[in-house]
Amino acid sequence: CRVPNELAPGCSDVSRGLEAGLQMNLDPDRELQRIHSLFMSHMERLDKLKDACECQAVYTGDICFLPSFIIEDVQSCYKTLALLRETVFNLEQEHRSYLRSLARETKYGSKAAPIGDDNYLMLASAGVRPLENSALKKTYSMPN
Known part of the structure; x- marks a missing residue:
């Protein structure tokens, strides 16, 4: 139906809203993590776009990309x-400080990290990367 009026002859609803058997399960924490990881993986592109905005605001010619x-x-x-x-x-x-605190508080051999489990390796690897040595701090540090 290509008529702007939905009540025109020949036009009918394809599905009646959510009664079509569609179920939506939303996990806000997971969605926030996905968005965060997308931004982190494309931070260089965002920085280039920000630089282009700076350049376009200052110069009006073909000086900048x-x-x-x-x-x-x-x-x-x-x-x-x-x-x-x-x-x-x-x-x-905040994410890295949470991982560091989790690694500090979790005792090897407890229910959270049983002996011989792969959790120990995961926790050990999470606690090894302090923020001062990370590529994020070096590359994307915020000005004071």
């Missing part, structure tokens, strides 16, 4: 990318 698309509102794009970068960095810091 501009992406293949046009940035309509350079200031809001830059502010959004800077805030997004800061938020992703803060979330990564």
Whole structure:
């Protein structure tokens, strides 16, 4: 049906909302982790876009590399990318501090990490990477 009016002759609902047997299970923690990992894996692209916003705001000629698309509102794009970068960095810091505290509090041989289990290797690897030595801190440190 290509008529704007949905009540026109020949137009009918394909499915009646959620009665079609669709069930939605949402896990906000998992979805937040997916979004966070997407931003972390594409942080270099976001930084290049932020640099393009800076360059376009300062220079109006062909001096800087501009992406293949046009940035309509350079200031809001830059502010959004800077805030997004800061938020992703803060979330990564909280995530790593949680992993460090989990590794510190978990005793080898307890129910959480039984002897001979692979949990020990996982916890040991999580506690080895302090934030000062990480690539995130070196590459994407936030200015003070």
